[in-house]
Amino acid sequence: MTTLHLIELSCPVCARSFRSQTVVATNGFGGKRTDFHERAAGMQPLPYFVHLCTQCGYAGVTRDFGDEVELTDLIRTRVWSELGPALRHALPSGSLKYEHAARVAEWMGQDARYLADLYLRAAWCCVDEGDVEAERYFRRHAAWRFAEALDAWDGVPAEERAVITYLVGELWRRVGDDVQAQTWFDRVEDEVTEPSAQAWVLEVAAQQKLAPREWFT
Ligand SMILES: [Zn+2]
Structure with missing residues (x-):
């Protein structure tokens, strides 16, 4: 069972305050796919590890909404112009939240491994959403980013x-x-x-x- 609770967040791009659900606990896993996608019993927790501001399209994990987050004007502009419009014709699904979080993380210069994990989670959400085309799109992005991380000098620890x-x-x-x-x-x-x-x-x-x-x- 997945247990959620509400947290208050403030968007660092548009200053909107909103409430979002976050995962407190999961248990009763119902198996793991061969791409490490764990299946929880009941409601799937995956979409609730990331948060999305539905006013401007900014997304990230809880710390991406913290007081210490500093965004450049260029990133703010890109959020409004490249992420905001997507909200007009798509529901803020789990995969959309991870996609937006990945785009923001990329603009903030996060490493390839981190981006790969976000794209992988977007693909996993698509499995639960039954969207095969988007699932493949995100799997490709995850594969490219993991490959990039493997190519980087210290992108992946030797034992991984x-x-x-x-x-x-x-x-x-x-x-x-x-x-x-x-x-x-x-x-x-x-x-x-x-x-x-x-x-x-x-x-x-x-x-x-x-x-x-x-x-x-
Ligand atoms: Zn916002």
Whole structure:
């Protein structure tokens, strides 16, 4: 069950005060997909880890609404002109909230790994929203950002490189690009730093390459 509670937020772009729901607790997980998307029992908590100002379109996690947030005039302008209009013809769904949070995070110069996580969560929301086209769009963005993080000198800690490499393969598999998927699954072996602890990553990469499953057992 997912437990939510209301918090008061003040938008750093348009100064609007509003209330938003946030996740207090989740339990009773109903399994995990092979892209690490956890399924909660009952209502899915994912959309409530990010908040959106429906007046200007600014979005982020709770700290992005804190007093210490400093935004440049350019970012404010871009929020109004590039994010605000989307609210006229789309409901503030979970995926839209994560997409806006990712765009803001990008303008603020956040690293590729952080952006990748936001796009991945946008894709997961699309699964729950039943929007296959948008799901693929966000999976691609997540895959590109994770790949960028792997390319950066310190974008991903050494002990996480194997699992992120696997995840990029799994994202491409779920997009339907089997060629890219296989290439990434094949790279996992070279990224393993602790053979016994990471044996499961090699196993799941081999499985997803040859006989893919949608859920971890
Ligand atoms: Zn606002």
